[in-house]
Amino acid sequence: MPADEQTAYPSVWTRPPRRRRDQPALSREQIVSEAIRLLDADGVDALSMRKLGARLNAGATSMYSHVANKDELIELVVDEVHGEIEVPAASGAQEWREATEAVAHSLRATILRHPWLASLFGAAGMAYLGPNMMRLSDDMLGVLESAGFELDAADNAVSTVFAFVVGMATTEAAWLTTLARSGQGEQEWTEQVWPAAEAAVQPYPRLRRQYAAIRGADVRGARVDKFNQGLASVLDGLATRRSTNG
Incomplete structure (x- = not known):
């Protein structure tokens, strides 16, 4: 996408759709669904257009037919999970x-x-x-x-x-x-760190009472x-x- 077009349309929701003569190999739905699976499995630091393309076995052309950059991809996945x-x-x-x-x-x-x-x-x-x-x-x-x-x-x-x-x-x-x-499980982890937490709150009377009450x-x-x-x-x-x- 030309730089001036990206400036004029800074969002996937505000720029006009690109026109293509041929049918892209991937749909937007496929791209977004796989991005969510990647995020669920590996977290936000793992998300990149390159890694997503590899998971989809797709080249850049198929990806960028629907999503101009990672920022647009983020807009799409955030909206999708709100559904x-x-x-x-x-x-x-x-x-x-x-x-x-x-x-x-x-x-x-x-x-x-x-x-x-x-x-x-x-x-x-x-x-x-x-x-x-x-x-x-x-x-x-x-x-x-x-x-x-x-x-x-x-x-x-x-x-x-x-x-x-x-x-x-x-x-x-x-x-x-x-x-x-x-x-570790939630209860297991808490029980392991609890002695250190109780020791840390000893100088603070309100926190000390609170921790004692929920032990x-x-x-x-x-x-x-x-x-x-x-x-x-x-x-x-x-x-x-x-x-x-x-």
Whole structure:
């Protein structure tokens, strides 16, 4: 792609499609699907156009017919995995919270299935223009509008919920990636490092009490509980603002 065209169209979603007389050997769907498999298996550092082409047994011409560069590929894979998130149907003031909670859990699960996703949010360019991300945003706005949120308030609410989920799930994904590299289970790893952790918090009275209270707890269950409690706080705040402004 000429440099001036890349400057004018910095995203896969904003540049016009290339015209080809012959049919490319690969489809965009094949490229994106294989890229996701590569990311799931080896992580974001392993992603390159060369490595992806080798996995697909395809030359550069077939690849670049659909994807101009790695940045465009990232936009595509980020949008594709957002297609795994479904927004439940909801109507009226009584269902918005349950629907929003379901989407939050679905987004968290998606990030934990694809732990590389969290590290790509900041590098995803104009991925928000992708069809799956736009569908997700529009459906969520519809859920909140049906509950009485004004459109601007609904937009702020969606951003707040997503920011919470991404922040929490990013930390979880990093932790689970470390565990996977260690070859140990979550409970096993925690029990091994626990004596050092308890020794480290001795000068800090509040942390010392906190660690003493959770000694021997189910680590995975504690992660889930922490997420649920934080999400409930976010939704409580949105409910208060809704009732105040309604």
